Each structure stands twice: as structure tokens, then as C-alpha cells.
Amino acid sequence: MAPGSIIQELVSEQNTRSPTKTKSNLSFILNKPYDVQFAERPIPKISGTHDVLVAVNYTGICGSDVHYWEHGRIGHFVVEEPMVLGHESAGTVVDVGSAVRELAPGDRVALEPGYPCRRCIDCLAGRYNLCPDMVFAATPPHDGTLTGFWVAPSDFCYKLPTNVTLQEGALIEPLAVAVHIVQQARVRPGATVVVMGAGPIGLLCAAVAKSFGAVKVVSVDIVQSKLDLATELAATHTYCFQRNSAEENANALLAQCNLGKGADVVIDASGVEACIQTGLHVVKMGGTYVQGGMGKADITFPIMALCQKEVTVRGSFRYGPGDYQLAIELVANGAVNVKKLITGVFDFTQAEDAFKKVKEGQVIKILISGPNEHINGSLNAGIGENIRPTLDRVSEIEDG
Numbered sequence: 570m571a572p573g574s575i576i577q578e579l580v581s582e583q584n585t586r587s588p589t590k591t592k593s594n595l596s597f598i599l600n601k602p603y604d605v606q607f608a609e610r611p612i613p614k615i616s617g618t619h620d621v622l623v624a625v626n627y628t629g630i631c632g633s634d635v636h637y638w639e640h641g642r643i644g645h646f647v648v649e650e651p652m653v654l655g656h657e658s659a660g661t662v663v664d665v666g667s668a669v670r671e672l673a674p675g676d677r678v679a680l681e682p683g684y685p686c687r688r689c690i691d692c693l694a695g696r697y698n699l700c701p702d703m704v705f706a707a708t709p710p711h712d713g714t715l716t717g718f719w720v721a722p723s724d725f726c727y728k729l730p731t732n733v734t735l736q737e738g739a740l741i742e743p744l745a746v747a748v749h750i751v752q753q754a755r756v757r758p759g760a761t762v763v764v765m766g767a768g769p770i771g772l773l774c775a776a777v778a779k780s781f782g783a784v785k786v787v788s789v790d791i792v793q794s795k796l797d798l799a800t801e802l803a804a805t806h807t808y809c810f811q812r813n814s815a816e817e818n819a820n821a822l823l824a825q826c827n828l829g830k831g832a833d834v835v836i837d838a839s840g841v842e843a844c845i846q847t848g849l850h851v852v853k854m855g856g857t858y859v860q861g862g863m864g865k866a867d868i869t870f871p872i873m874a875l876c877q878k879e880v881t882v883r884g885s886f887r888y889g890p891g892d893y894q895l896a897i898e899l900v901a902n903g904a905v906n907v908k909k910l911i912t913g914v915f916d917f918t919q920a921e922d923a924f925k926k927v928k929e930g931q932v933i934k935i936l937i938s939g940p941n942e943h944i945n946g947s948l949n950a951g952i953g954e955n956i957r958p959t960l961d962r963v964s965e966i967e968d969g
């Protein structure tokens with residue numbers, strides 16, 4: 570794979586609207602596992618009156634992007650045709666449809682990357698994340714946001730307050746996942762919460778739970794540097810998961826963290842069988858357990874503990890009404906510091922290296938900058954970003 574000629578074809582004839590005339594719609598495309606390419610795709614057009622055309626400034630790499638890159642599939646979603654990767658993005662509005670009132674060119678937005686049908690029973694009941702006809706970026710057969718321009722319905726583009734940067738904007742997607750998980754857990758002021766996993770989702774769950782008033786937040790992982798970051802971010806306690814049985818881990822965690830007979834809430838943000846089993850032993854009688862992690866489809870599960878403790882168990886999938894707005898508010902008011910999760914920013918042409926870096930582990934969140942900076946920085950200028958490759962945290966972790 571080679572980035573090739575980035576600016577060869579600027580597809581200007583397809584775009585009569587000035588902001589995109591000299592811009593690139595270079596896209597990072599997965600053909601099949603470990604086979605990626607950069608290609609100029611036609612700049613998408615506004616087709617509906619409520620649509621917005623956005624120049625993508627930053628995209629975070631999610632574990633699911635890496636999974637598609639490595640395996641070409643997640644469950645029954647199989648990459649059969651070349652697919653643009655990426656779905657955690659923020660960008661700048663460059664054009665709006667005739668009915669759009671709340672956004673204008675120049676506005677900076679976080680992109681919610683899944684569009685439900687708006688008509689089915691789940692959509693009408695306010696659970697649009699469960700819509701069977703969801704069109705979700707970088708979930709086959711739909712292209713993702715690692716591209717120059719993106720067209721979206723205006724109500725799925727959330728204007729960023731002036732004190733929220735575009736890099737933070739790209740973290741709104743995983744933060745919305747965490748907001749949804751913590752809402753599913755019904756975390757209340759004074760609650761004790763254990764979060765299994767201190768990757769981006771687990772870290773953000775810990776931070777959101779704290780902002781909801783949890784007095785004790787325990788982060789659990791096997792990587793000490795991630796637990797240290799959890800403490801910096803929100804955790805009051807950490808537990809380093811041991812190669813012991815689920816019961817032994819649960820007893821040690823409860824004792825070390827002074828959790829008495831159990832935590833009010835346990836959130837799994839690891840997807841790891843041993844963590845899930847431990848979580849059911851850590852939750853208190855009558856407590857709540859939420860499954861956010863997506864690992865193996867079938868596992869051995871301590872169902873007797875669930876029964877005898879009358880545990881309330883909920884799943885959590887993506888995000889629904891209000892989750893993006895709350896995520897943005899939590900960043901804007903300083904309750905959640907998403908900047909701490911950003912390990913580094915890669916240039917668009919280094920997207921494949923960015924994926925390799927994520928696969929190596931050790932990093933938390935890697936962002937990829939949008940392709941248009943190569944052509945004309947003016948689109949991104951004046952936005953107050955401090956973006957040139959900031960790989961300090963990568964080197965810190967590698968050195969340490």
C-alpha cells in the first residue's frame with residue numbers, strides 16, 4: 570500500500586460550491602484484512618434539504634476499526650466491498666441544505682455516525698440505537714469518515730461550544746458510548762461503581778460515573794499505565810486484575826477497595842470473560858450490572874450469582890437521544906477531560922501506521938487528521954487547534 574499521489578484529482582468539476590472546489594476527498598479504504606489503500610473518492614453532495622456537508626478534521630481510531638482492518642469482519646458484518654474506515658469524527662461545516670437553520674458554514678461539529686430510519690417502533694420509542702435499519706459509518710456495507718468530506722443529517726451534527734476543540738470533538742463519540750452505558754447503569758449520587766477495563770470506553774465510563782456523583786469509582790485493568798491514567802482522570806481506586814479465579818479476583822477487589830459486600834454498580838467495558846464473571850461476583854445484592862464490552866459472543870456466566878443476588882442486568886449499545894448533547898456538555902463544563910486520552914495525532918497519509926500503533930496496544934486514543942490540510946490549511950486555520958504530531962504520550966509509554 571502506498572499513499573500515492575494525494576492531490577492528483579481534485580474532483581472540482583463535480584462541485585460547484587466554492588468551499589470544496591479545491592479540496593481533496595482522499596479516503597482511507599479497507600479492501601480486505603491488512604490490505605488498505607488511499608483513493609480519491611467523489612466529494613459527497615448534499616442531497617436532502619436537511620443535510621450538511623462537513624470537512625472532516627479529526628477521526629479517532631476505535632477498536633472496531635482495528636478489528637475490521639485485521640479480520641475484515643465483526644460478527645455477521647463482513648467487509649465484502651472496499652470500505653472507508655473510521656466513525657469517531659469531528660469536522661467543520663462547509664455547506665448546508667436549504668432547510669438547515671441551526672448550523673452554518675464554519676461551525677465546528679461532532680459527528681454522530683449512525684443514522685436510524687426514524688420510522689420503526691424502536692425509533693419512535695426513542696431507542697433509535699436499536700433501529701434494525703441503522704446506517705452506521707464503517708459498518709459494512711457503509712463507508713466511514715476517514716475521508717475528506719462527509720454528508721450528514723443536520724440533527725446528527727452537534728455544534729461544539731467555543732471552548733471545545735475539534736480534537737476533543739472527535740472524542741465525543743466514545744464519550745457518548747460511555748454516557749449511554751452509565752445512564753443504563755442508573756448511577757446515582759453516592760453510588761459505588763466498578764468499571765472493568767481501562768481502555769477509552771472504560772476510562773470514559775469511570776469519568777462519567779464520577780460526574781454523575783459516584784463517590785467511589787474503581788477502575789480495573791491488567792495494564793498499570795492505564796490504571797494510572799484512570800486515577801488521573803476519575804478513579805478513586807484501581808485494581809490490577811490477577812491470573813486467579815473470578816471469585817478470588819472479586820474478593821481481593823472488594824477487600825482492597827473497601828467495598829464491603831459489593832458495589833452498587835458494575836460496568837463491563839472490557840468484553841473479557843474473566844472480567845464479566847468477576848463483575849457478577851463484585852456487584853452487591855440487588856445491584857446493577859451493565860454489559861458495555863463486546864468480546865466473545867458466548868461465554869460462561871455465573872448465572873446463579875445473578876439469580877441469588879437479584880442483580881439487574883442491562884446491555885448497552887452505542888448511544889441514543891440526548892447522549893451526544895450530554896457528552897459535549899460534560900467536556901464543555903470540565904467534568905470529563907477527554908484530552909487526557911489522546912495519545913497522539915497522525916497525519917492522514919500515515920493512517921495505516923496509526924492503525925499499527927493502535928494494534929500494538931499501550932496507546933489510548935490515536936487521532937488521524939483530515940486530508941484537506943495537505944491541500945489548503947485555510948479550512949482548518951483559526952480554529953485554535955494544537956495539532957502537529959503530538960506523539961509525546963506514545964514516546965512516554967514506549968520509553969517507560
Ligand SMILES: NC(=O)c1ccc[n+]([C@@H]2O[C@H](COP(=O)([O-])OP(=O)(O)OC[C@H]3O[C@@H](n4cnc5c(N)ncnc54)[C@H](O)[C@@H]3O)[C@@H](O)[C@H]2O)c1
Pocket residue numbers: 631632633746765766767768769770771789790791792795810838839840841843844860861862863864885886887888
Ligand atoms: N456497547 C457499545 O456500544 C460499544 C461501543 C464501543 C466499544 N464497545 C466495546 O467496549 C469495549 C471497550 O472498548 P475500548 O475501546 O475501551 O477497548 P480496549 O480494548 O481499548 O479496552 C479494553 C481494556 O480491557 C483491558 N483488559 C483486557 N483483559 C483484561 C482483564 N483480564 N482484566 C481487566 N482488564 C482487562 C485491556 O487492557 C484494555 O485496557 C470493547 O469490548 C469494545 O468492543 C462497545
Ligand SMILES: OC[C@H](O)C(O)[C@@H](O)CO
Pocket residue numbers: 631633705707708742743746887
Ligand atoms: O462506538 C460504536 C461502536 O464502535 C460501533 O458500534 C462498532 O461496533 C461498529 O459498528
